[in-house]
Amino acid sequence: MKHHRIWTAAALAVTATLTLTACGSKNDKNDKADTKDGPSATAPSAEEGEPGEEEDDKPQDKGDACAPSDMKVEAGPQSGKILLVATNTGKKPCTAYGFPYIRFDQDQATAGVGEETKPKAPVKVAPGKSAYAAVTPTAPDGSGGPGRDAKKLTVTFQTAGGDPLQGDPAAPALPGGTLHVDDQARATYWLPDEAAALKG
Known part of the structure; x- marks a missing residue:
C-alpha cells in the first residue's frame, strides 16, 4: 500500500511537470507572435532621426550643369x-x-x-x-x-x-x-x- 501511494504521487508529479511545460511552450509561442505583430524594436526613435536625413546633408552633385x-x-x-x-x-x-x-x-x-x-x-x-x-x-x-x-x-x-x-x-x-x-x-x-x- 505504501509503495502504491509513492508511485501514485510520482505519476502525479510527472503529469504536473508535463502540463506546465506544455503551457510554457504555448505561452512562448504567443509571446513571439505578439512581438512580431507589435512595433519593431529596431525602429528609429524620434531622437535617432528618420532614415535619409544624413543623405539630405550631403553636398549636391551638380555634375556638368551650368551654374x-x-x-x-x-x-x-x-x-x-x-x-x-x-x-x-x-x-x-x-x-x-x-x-x-x-x-x-x-x-x-x-x-x-x-x-x-x-x-x-x-x-x-x-x-x-x-x-x-x-x-x-x-x-x-x-x-x-x-x-x-x-x-x-x-x-x-x-x-x-x-x-x-x-x-x-x-x-x-x-x-x-x-x-x-x-x-x-x-x-x-x-x-x-x-x-x-x-x-x-
Whole structure:
C-alpha cells in the first residue's frame, strides 16, 4: 500500500511537470507572435532621426550643369519679352539643363514654363558660347490679372535630374529697373539660339 501511494504521487508529479511545460511552450509561442505583430524594436526613435536625413546633408552633385559661378546671365527686352542670355565664362563646357527657374522680387513660386519649347536634348554650352531663354512677363489675353511692377529677377539653373542648383541664383538687372508681370508669367526652356527662344 505504501509503495502504491509513492508511485501514485510520482505519476502525479510527472503529469504536473508535463502540463506546465506544455503551457510554457504555448505561452512562448504567443509571446513571439505578439512581438512580431507589435512595433519593431529596431525602429528609429524620434531622437535617432528618420532614415535619409544624413543623405539630405550631403553636398549636391551638380555634375556638368551650368551654374551662376561659371555663367554670366543678362536680361534684355526683345519683342515684348525678356531675353535671357547665359554666357559660359568658365574654362569648361557645361550643360543648361531644363529651363530657368524664374522668380520676381520675393515670390515663393517660380514662373511657369512653356512645355512646347522643350528641346530634343539639353543645350551644351562651350566656353564663350551662350544658352537662351525668353520670359513672357504677362498673358496677352489679360488672364493673368492686373499684375504688378517687379524690381528684381532671379534665375536658378537645374541639375541633370531637374533639381534646382543650390546656392545663390543669378540676378540679372531688369531693363529699365522694373518689369510689369502677372500671374501668367512664364519662361521657355534653355535653347541654343536667340530666335528659337523668342519664338517660344
